Amino acid sequence: MNREKIIKENLPETRQDDNERRAYTDLIKxxxxxxxxxxxxxxxxxxxxxxxxQQLYLDLWNRRFDISESSTIKSYLFKxxxxxxxxxxxxxxxxxLLDDDYGFxxxxxxxxxxxxxxxxxxxxxxxRKAIQTLPARQREIIYLKFFEDLDxxxxxxxxxxxxxxxxxxxQKAYSSLRADWxxxxxxxxxxxxxxRS
Amino acid sequence: xxEYRNYExxxxxxxxxxxxxxxxxxPEHQVFWQTWLSENPDRCEHLEKAVMIxxxxxxxxxxxxxxxxxxxxxxxxxxxxxxxKRAPGFKISTRWMAAAAVLLLVTGTxxxxxxxxxxAILTTTQSSLIKVYNDNQTPKLLQLADxxxxxxxxRSEITYPLKFSDTNREVFxxxxxxFEVRKDSLKAFLVHTGSMITKxxxxxxTVCAYDGDxxxxxxxxxxxxxxxxxxKSADGSVKASVILTPNLQAVYQPKLSSFKxxxxxxxxxxxxxxxxxxxxxxxxxxxVIIEKLEQAYGVKISYDKEKYEEVTVTASLxxxxxxxxxxxxxxxxxxxxxxxxxxxxxx
Numbered sequence: 001m002n003r004e005k006i007i008k009e010n011l012p013e014t015r016q017d018d019n020e021r022r023a024y025t026d027l028i029k030x031x032x033x034x035x036x037x038x039x040x041x042x043x044x045x046x047x048x049x050x051x052x053x054q055q056l057y058l059d060l061w062n063r064r065f066d067i068s069e070s071s072t073i074k075s076y077l078f079k080x081x082x083x084x085x086x087x088x089x090x091x092x093x094x095x096x097l098l099d100d101d102y103g104f105x106x107x108x109x110x111x112x113x114x115x116x117x118x119x120x121x122x123x124x125x126x127x128r129k130a131i132q133t134l135p136a137r138q139r140e141i142i143y144l145k146f147f148e149d150l151d152x153x154x155x156x157x158x159x160x161x162x163x164x165x166x167x168x169x170x171q172k173a174y175s176s177l178r179a180d181w182x183x184x185x186x187x188x189x190x191x192x193x194x195x196r197s
Numbered sequence: 198x199x200e201y202r203n204y205e206x207x208x209x210x211x212x213x214x215x216x217x218x219x220x221x222x223x224p225e226h227q228v229f230w231q232t233w234l235s236e237n238p239d240r241c242e243h244l245e246k247a248v249m250i251x252x253x254x255x256x257x258x259x260x261x262x263x264x265x266x267x268x269x270x271x272x273x274x275x276x277x278x279x280x281x282k283r284a285p286g287f288k289i290s291t292r293w294m295a296a297a298a299v300l301l302l303v304t305g306t307x308x309x310x311x312x313x314x315x316x317a318i319l320t321t322t323q324s325s326l327i328k329v330y331n332d333n334q335t336p337k338l339l340q341l342a343d344x345x346x347x348x349x350x351x352r353s354e355i356t357y358p359l360k361f362s363d364t365n366r367e368v369f370x371x372x373x374x375x376f377e378v379r380k381d382s383l384k385a386f387l388v389h390t391g392s393m394i395t396k397x398x399x400x401x402x403t404v405c406a407y408d409g410d411x412x413x414x415x416x417x418x419x420x421x422x423x424x425x426x427x428x429k430s431a432d433g434s435v436k437a438s439v440i441l442t443p444n445l446q447a448v449y450q451p452k453l454s455s456f457k458x459x460x461x462x463x464x465x466x467x468x469x470x471x472x473x474x475x476x477x478x479x480x481x482x483x484x485v486i487i488e489k490l491e492q493a494y495g496v497k498i499s500y501d502k503e504k505y506e507e508v509t510v511t512a513s514l515x516x517x518x519x520x521x522x523x524x525x526x527x528x529x530x531x532x533x534x535x536x537x538x539x540x541x542x543x544x
C-alpha cells in the first residue's frame with residue numbers, strides 16, 4: 001500500500017537518537033495493553049501474544065517506521081498485531097484452525113446495578129446472548145467499533161477488507177442481532193400462547 | 198437519516214448511530230438526539246430503556262491482561278535491543294574490525310562443517326560462539342548464558358553464543374541433547390539442526406539429530422514446542438511444522454517431508470504429571486534423590502556417599518529446573534554444589 005510515504009528518510013546517524021527511542025517507549029506504554037487485549041482474543045496464549053507485540057515494535061524500529069503519524073498509528077498497530085497473531089497461531093495450532101473461522105473471544109457481562117427492573121434485565125440478557133452467537137468476524141467488528149472506537153476506514157484497514165465490505169459486515173452484525181432476538185421474542189410469545197390455551 | 202419514530206428499545210439496540218451516541222458521543226450525535234427527543238417526547242421512555250441496557254452491557258475482560266510490569270519489561274527489552282552499536286560520533290575502532298573478523302571466521306567454520314547452516318547466525322549473534330563436542334561416554338552438562346540447561350549426549354556437538362542476542366536465543370546442535378529452557382516469553386529459544394528448527398519459549402525437551410534430517414526426533418517433557426523444517430517450499434510457505442506437548446515426540450520423515458507425531462512409549466519422568474509424583478520427597482534418603490535426578494536428566498552427580506548416606510530430605514522439587522533442584526537440596530543439607538566439566542558435584 002502507500003505506506004512508503006510515511007516511512008521516514010533514512011538518516012543513519014540521527015535516527016537512533018534518544019528522542020526516537022523515547023518516542024518508542026511512549027508508544028509501547030500507550031498501546032501494549034490494548035494490543036494484548038485485542039491479540040489475546042484471537043489466540044488465548046499469553047506467551048505468543050507477548051512475543052508478537054515485542055517483535056512488532058522491533059520490526060517497526062528496523063524499518064524506520066514513522067510512529068509520529070498519530071492518526072494512522074493505532075490502526076496500523078492493530079492491523080499488524082492481528083496479522084502476526086493469526087500467523088503465529090496458525091503455526092502453533094495448525095490442526096484446529098479452519099479457514100474463515102479464526103475465532104475471536106468476545107463476551108459481555110451485564111452490570112445489574114445499572115438495570116432498574118427485571119423486564120429490562122431480561123432484555124439485556126437477550127442482547128447479551130444474541131451477541132454471543134454472532135460469527136467471529138462480526139464479533140470482531142463490534143469490538144473494534146464500540147470497544148476501541150475505531151471508524152470504518154480504520155476497521156477496514158485492520159481487517160484487511162475494503163470500506164464497503166466493512167460497512168456491510170457491521171450492518172450484517174446489526175441485522176443478525178435483530179433476527180436473533182426476534183426469534184427469542186417469537187419463542188417467548190409462542191410459549192405464552194401455549195400457556196394461555 | 199432514519200426516522201426512529203416507531204422504534205422500541207430493541208430497535209435502538211441494533212442501530213449503529215444510536216449505539217455510537219451512547220458509547221462514544223460526538224457533537225453530531227448530541228445535536229441529532231437532543232432534537233429528536235424534543236420532537237418525540239412520547240418515545241423518550243423507549244430510548245431511555247435502550248440507553249440503560251446498552252450501558253449495562255460490558256465487555257468481559259480477558260482472563261489475562263498485560264500488567265504494568267509486563268509493559269515496563271517490554272519497554273526495557275526494546276531499549277536493550279535497539280541500543281546503539283557504537284558511541285555517538287563515529288569511531289570505527291580496530292577492535293570492532295577484529296571482532297567482526299572472528300565472527301566471520303567462526304561462522305565460516307560452521308558453514309563448512311554443517312550442511313546448510315542457516316544464515317541467521319550472521320545477523321543474530323553479537324558475541325563469540327562456543328562450540329562443545331562431547332567425546333566422553335557419558336552425557337555432559339552445560340549451562341547457557343540465560344541459565345538454560347543442556348545435557349549433551351555422547352558424540353554430540355553444540356554451538357552457542359557466549360551471550361545471547363537481544364532478540365532471541367539460538368543454538369546449533371549435531372547429535373542429541375536434552376534442553377531445559379528458562380522461560381523468557383520475549384526471547385524465543387531456537388535449536389537449529391540441519392534444516393530443522395525447534396522453537397520454544399520455555400520448557401524442557403530432547404532433540405535428536407545424529408544424521409542431518411534423517412532420524413531427526415524431538416521429545417517433549419514440559420510446555421509447548423514447535424518444530425519446523427526451515428527449507429521453504431516454492432511458494433515460500435513453511436514446509437512442515439508440528440506442535441508438540443508433553444510426552445509427545447515428532448520424527449521427521451525425509452521422504453514424505455513431513456513429521457510423524459506419536460506418544461512416547463514411556464511417560465517421561467520430567468513431564469508435569471509424573472514429575473509431581475517423582476520429585477516430591479518426604480524424609481527420602483539423599484542417595485535416592487540423587488539417583489532420581491541422574492536418571493531423569495541423564496547426568497552424573499558426584500557426592501560423598503558415606504557422609505550423606507543417612508541424610509534425608511523433604512522437598513517438592515518438580516517445578517524447579519535442574520540447577521535449582523540441586524541448589525534446593527544443597528540448602529537443605531547445608532552443602533555447596535558446583536557445575537564443572539559437564540558434571541555436578543555436591544560438597
